[in-house]
Amino acid sequence: MRVGVVRFPGSCDDVDALLAAERVGQTELLWHKDRDLHGVDAVIVPGGFSYGDYLRAGAIARFAPVMEEVVEFAAAGGLVLGICNGFQVLCEAGLLPGALLRNTSLKFVFRQVDLDVVDHDTPFTREAPDRLSIPVKHTTGRYYTPEPVRVVLRYATNHNPNGSQDDIAGVCNEAGNVFGLMPHPEHAVDPLTGSTDGLAIFESIKAHVGDLVQA
Amino acid sequence: MAAAHRGLLSRRVVMRARVLVRPKAGILDPQGQAVERALPALGFTGASQVHVGRVIELDVEDEAQLPDMCERLLVNPLIEDYEIQRL
DSSP states (O other), X not given: OEEEEEEOTTBOSHHHHHHHHHTTSEEEEEETTOSOOTTOSEEEEOOBOGGGGOSSTTTTGGGSHHHHHHHHHHHTTOEEEEETHHHHHHHHXXXXXXXXXXXXXXXXXXEEEXXXXXXXXXXXXXXXXXXXXXXXXXXXXXXXXXXXXXEEEEEOTTOOSXXXXXXXXXXXXXXXXXXXXXXXXXGSSBGGGTBOTTHHHHHHHHHHHHHHHHO | OHHHHHHHHHOOOOEEEEEEEEEOTTSOOHHHHXXXXXXXXXXXXXXXXXXXXXXXXXXXXXXXXXXXHIIIIIOOTTTEEEEEEEO
C-alpha cells in the first residue's frame, strides 16, 4: 500500500503524517503543484497553515493544482484523509459537509482529548476501538453544519476543546471514503509521545486497501 | 495621483468595489462577544449586538463577476453573509 501526503506551502504536519503512514506502508510526498497522484492508494491532506491560512483556513489551498486531482480521486472512490488544516481544506473544497470556525474560547488549544468512535463502518475506523486518546492543536476547530452529517468521531463528555456542534470531532462523506478530523492521529503513533491510539486510523486504511487488492 | 497614473498605463475601465463579509446570523460569534465584553471595561456602556467581520476591497474590470467571486472564494456562504458595495 502506498499513501500520498500533500505538502502545501505552510503545511507543517506533513512529515509526521509521512512517518505515521510509513508504519503501515510506503509513502509518497505530493507537492501542491503536482497534477498527478503517482498512483497512491490513499491521500492524506495534513495539518498546518496552508498558504498562510489567508482569507479563511483552507480557502486558498482548495484551489491548488493537486487538489483538483484529489477531488477526482475522491469522486472515483479513493481514500482521502484530512487532518486539522486538511479537514478545513476538504470542507472548503466541498468534499466534506460543514465548516470550521474559531474556537469558542478564541484561544489556541493544545491538549490530549478522548474521542468516541461512533461509526466503525468506515475505511478509517474499522480497526479502531470505541475510545481513542489523541491530541488536538488548533484555533479554528469548531465544527458547524446546518445539515445532518455522517459523524465518525465525537469528543468524549467534557473533552470538547473548541465548542464544536454536538461534540463533533470528525465526519465523513456519505460514501465513507473521505474523512476529516481535527485531532491528530499522526501525532499519536509512538509511545514516546504518550499514546499510540492514532495508529488505529492508519491500520484501518491499510486493512481497507488490503481488502481492495484481494477483491 | 498614483491612481491616475495607473489608469493611464492600463487604459482599462475598472471599478472599485468593497465586499463586506459578516458572520451569518445565528452562528455563534465569539469574537464579537469578546469585543462587546471589552467595551464596558473602557467605560463605554450600551453597546450590544457586536459582530466582527471582514472587509475586502478590490478593483474589477467586470463587476458582473463579483457575486461569483464572493460565492467561490471571498466568502464561505455556509457561515458568512456578504454585501457588495460599489465605490
